[in-house]
Amino acid sequence: MGERFAVRIEGRDLELSNLDKLMYPAAGFTKGEVVDYYTRVAPVLLPHLRGRALTRIRYPNGVAGVHFFEKNAPGGTPPWVRLATLPVPGSTMARETIDFVVVDELATLVWVANLASLELHTPQWRIGADPDLLVVDLDPGAPAGLKECCGVAVLMRDRLAEDGLTAHPKTSGKKGMQLCVPIAGTQDAEIVAEYARQVAEELSARVPGSITAKMARAVRPGKVFIDWSQNSAAKTTVAPYSLRAMERPTASTPLTWDEVGEMALGSVPVRQFGATEVLARVELHGDLLADLLEPGPPVPVRH
Template sequence: MTPITEVEGRRIALSNLEKVLHPATGFTKAELLHYYATTAEAMLPHLRDRPVSFLRYPDGPDGQVFFTKNVPPGTPDWVTTAEVERVTGVARMVCVQDLPSLMWAANLVTEFHTHQWVAQAQDEADRIVLDLDPGAPATVVECCEVALWLRERLAADGIEAYAKTSGSKGLHLLAAVRGSSSERVSEYAKRLAVEAEQALPRLALHRMTRSLRPGKVFVDWSQNAARKTTAAPYTLRARAEPWVSAPVTWEEIESCRDPAQLTFGAPDLAPRLRDHGDLLAPLLDRGRAGRLP
């Protein structure tokens, strides 16, 4: 029988709790649900009001992995949804607003991916994201060098950057912005990527061309497009180990000499939150959002 739990007055069916989802460590679905429950206070503000794409891996990363953008069948009527304009027409997507919604979605076994805008203002980007993706043999260590250059470049335009691991190989830089469309933010992000390549020609790359990427850090500016989504802060990733997209300090980036220093799993996040709180909390303060030049 599928166990039923009550979360803030909402009844949620939890299934297959003993299933191993991250085989390298034996991390189970019960542990996944516990992880999301214990990080919810920090995670929810970064999800709230943002239509979510789910990358689902119900049988672990070696099984079927697929994106779900539309509201899944069987979604409870108390889960908030929003209409989203797409090239193909209007779609309806989930917004994870509260702990019951988070636990219901986590039970589907998901990575959480969000747009750089909120549902109430889909024509205005409120975040800029730069995804630093290393091509082997480059690692997150090289990403840190590029990140430090980009932090200073953004600061020169009055924009304060924050960082998190991608939960895979690289880093994400995030900043709060205001008064700009997704198209304008994308243009600005591309300009930064081009400038990074010019300033760091042996390290940074703004083009996706695979043949150019070995040993370089691809500065992916394209995720600022209105239709694109990026792995949300604190989301687990569909990997053999339960890696997490974890906020990091600039001191950690400056001192990184080995990829292991910026690799965080689900068990690492509770002590990090105790020590640091939500390192991305300033992104939620609209008064601190920068304006593009």
């Protein structure tokens, strides 16, 4: 423990440390393996991080230890790391602005991973622009689980398609999943969130025994909560391919719609995917969410 290694990545000099520290003790997964995972998944991950203000959830002593959210660039940030100074109205830190880290290149991603930033979260907008993604989080209330989320995902996909929108599924890496929809980037977050709310409430009214659009936990047991509020300008969503702080190193994993349908029917095992599986899936599929990198249509506006 305590060894430090100087490395040079694409012309950037940085130092890695404590690579043998266990980040996921139950799985024997070390910080070195975290850095290795993020390095290997970088070709498909980086395009989804570029230009977006990054929120990190750091676990200095692994998933069993204390963790904290970090938005501001920490002390000792290398001068070559891109920072973006953005307003944060209502910040609990009583700040008017924060210097966000922006992960545009591999060296920054490795530096972030070396800080034990296991989870990477981004907003639905790129810096200086309106949202280019609509995201809904499908959160199951026990005894509902990922299987039920997959069933709701298919309903949501078909409903969005009626409005010319194309949804792309991914697991959350925890218990639920998200649908990500490329949109035009020409409407503000309030318009996008209002459209997502209307669709969520419509589906909830259609299948009230299985779906809720209400945030109150009292109404969520046995139902899938369609969290449309993810489209608030202040909200972030776990990035595709990001690790999650679970007992084992699961990751937010893009899925095919065939897989979602099979999980909904129970014809294949319903589960989250681990880091090693995600790398194998990238080898097989490439980036299943590549279409998110191109603009989609605007969301309908109902008056």
